[in-house]
Amino acid sequence: MSPSASSREYGSLDRTVDQVNVEERAARFTKRSIKNESKIQGLCMALAMCDLTTLEGKDTEGKVRQMCRKARQPVPNDLQRILTDRYQMAPLSVAAVCVYPNLVSTAVDELRGTGVKVASVATGFPSGQYPLEIRLQDVREARSSGADEIDMVVNRGALLQGDYDTVFEEIAAFKAACGTAHLKVILETGEIGNYDAVRRASRLAMDAGADFIKTSTGKIQPAATMPVTLVMLEAIRDHYYETGVKVGMKPAGGIRTAKEALHYLVMLAETLGDDWLTPDLFRFGASGLVNDLLMQLAKQVSGRYQSADYFSLD
Amino acid sequence: MRTVVRKTYKMLIGGQFVRSESGRSLEVGGVNVCHASRKDVRDAVKAARAACSGWSAKTAMNRGQILYRMAEMLEARSQDFSDVTALQDVENSIDLLVHYAGWADKYQQCLATVNPVAAPYFNFSFAEPMGVVGVACGGTTLTSMVGAVAPVLTGGNTCVMLASDQTPVMACVFAEVVSTSDVPAGVLNILTGIQGETLPHLAQHMDVNALAVHSEDARSNGLLAEAAENLKRVSFWPVGEARDSLAAISTFQETKTVWHPIGL
Numbered sequence: 001m002s003p004s005a006s007s008r009e010y011g012s013l014d015r016t017v018d019q020v021n022v023e024e025r026a027a028r029f030t031k032r033s034i035k036n037e038s039k040i041q042g043l044c045m046a047l048a049m050c051d052l053t054t055l056e057g058k059d060t061e062g063k064v065r066q067m068c069r070k071a072r073q074p075v076p077n078d079l080q081r082i083l084t085d086r087y088q089m090a091p092l093s094v095a096a097v098c099v100y101p102n103l104v105s106t107a108v109d110e111l112r113g114t115g116v117k118v119a120s121v122a123t124g125f126p127s128g129q130y131p132l133e134i135r136l137q138d139v140r141e142a143r144s145s146g147a148d149e150i151d152m153v154v155n156r157g158a159l160l161q162g163d164y165d166t167v168f169e170e171i172a173a174f175k176a177a178c179g180t181a182h183l184k185v186i187l188e189t190g191e192i193g194n195y196d197a198v199r200r201a202s203r204l205a206m207d208a209g210a211d212f213i214k215t216s217t218g219k220i221q222p223a224a225t226m227p228v229t230l231v232m233l234e235a236i237r238d239h240y241y242e243t244g245v246k247v248g249m250k251p252a253g254g255i256r257t258a259k260e261a262l263h264y265l266v267m268l269a270e271t272l273g274d275d276w277l278t279p280d281l282f283r284f285g286a287s288g289l290v291n292d293l294l295m296q297l298a299k300q301v302s303g304r305y306q307s308a309d310y311f312s313l314d
Numbered sequence: 315m316r317t318v319v320r321k322t323y324k325m326l327i328g329g330q331f332v333r334s335e336s337g338r339s340l341e342v343g344g345v346n347v348c349h350a351s352r353k354d355v356r357d358a359v360k361a362a363r364a365a366c367s368g369w370s371a372k373t374a375m376n377r378g379q380i381l382y383r384m385a386e387m388l389e390a391r392s393q394d395f396s397d398v399t400a401l402q403d404v405e406n407s408i409d410l411l412v413h414y415a416g417w418a419d420k421y422q423q424c425l426a427t428v429n430p431v432a433a434p435y436f437n438f439s440f441a442e443p444m445g446v447v448g449v450a451c452g453g454t455t456l457t458s459m460v461g462a463v464a465p466v467l468t469g470g471n472t473c474v475m476l477a478s479d480q481t482p483v484m485a486c487v488f489a490e491v492v493s494t495s496d497v498p499a500g501v502l503n504i505l506t507g508i509q510g511e512t513l514p515h516l517a518q519h520m521d522v523n524a525l526a527v528h529s530e531d532a533r534s535n536g537l538l539a540e541a542a543e544n545l546k547r548v549s550f551w552p553v554g555e556a557r558d559s560l561a562a563i564s565t566f567q568e569t570k571t572v573w574h575p576i577g578l
Contacts, residue, residue: 304543305356307363307521 010164010204017195017231026226029267040300044089046261047293049279050286051119053098064103067314068110071097074290082301095279096149101142108146119149123174126217128153139177149182156191164204171208184212184250189228190220198228202235212248223253233271252285258296261289323347325506326489328361329499347482350507355515358503362446362472363521365500370443370470378418384495385411391491398484399456407460414464421563436574441567443470445523448516450509451478452529453553462528465562475504476513478529482506517541524566528553
């Protein structure tokens, strides 16, 4: 493949990441004091940014339908009523559901006319170790089933070999296959090495046409961490300064508590500014997070610490 | 001439010795102890909830062994209590723990029943632990403290114990016994402070399944109303009154009844 396919020489970085600085800075975002009123706003915002996800071998149509119903109306009626009356919150829904390609049509069917998007993982998720044609076909199938968003995995093998042109051209090909669907590029930061590699992969993905960059599949530990997300947010910022294009961010995997979600929102606001505080440009890939957000919302309005017994299991 | 190293008495939450997250402390009898806050209560309940499935799933015999191990450790550390209570009190506590250790694999036989029903079903009931139980200790003896938590633990519940306002140091020394025995982290959490502050938070908490109130001073009219929100079972225990062990254990048990079809 010709090196001219990519606009940048990715072997050398524009700048390297200072590991100590990035970890210290990420840790500092967790120390902000957030007052009650802002906390409620933040929890609702985080809820609206969730990609409710199920990516298991045991997923069934029934489970996906149930999850879609939760996606349409995650907040129990009594709690929603309080949020509307006291805090003028419009009825909340999550941003999207995220499923395997086989279950996209079920989700589309269940979410028609609701504004909740359907995202599908594709390109041989989670490993991506399949021939290019099969991965492209994976994207086309998900598209034709009605997916609004495609979460693709990068070719980590090629990335680690330093074969950046291949990675670039593959992402560009998937972007073309996506058509109008949004492309989220999963870097799988737990597999690609250090922060420099994360920054390099982020820039490469954005140059190749990613609408979102995403940390992880959720199948590999460590998944999303705050320092890794910070490195990616800074790459998004630099990309924006250079091109004027706003690329979205999706930390996924490992974010289970409302407290962590608020920390991420603080980091987002202080790194990229208020423009990014929208589900169009920031998502949480999570399954367990939604319940904790609901429990914390209920706690904020009732003053009582909540129990998982009173919230749905999935 | 050396300077005596003074001990910091800490609370036991999730198997860890911690200070109050609030940083507050209280002076009780010339000793500084932690002054637990609402968030400490929350952390303790969280730890107790996390420990619940593991503790209740242990075999009855295993739970008995662990309670017995607690008695062993109490025996070995009985001198640690010399500043806070009489040796006789410690010995009574050890005996009480051994007594409850024995009950661990026996109460089920006493509580479970086979029920006569006028239909083709094998109908039986048995006791299951309620889950997380909050215990507000009363009295000034170690025996009363052990007597308050032992029936809760014996039955497979996990416990958030609020030490009596008068004897926080004794509770802290007892926490050291607990953590050096085989009790899994989070099964027994021990908070010190003022029960008048912490007990209402425990009563409000939706993830607490039952409350056992042994202290006189923490009883307030609002307590039952707060506890009613998630139908907590609240029991009041007069200090120093002799009680039936089986009745005490069954106070923290929920009855499950199974209708098993037969003859079909």
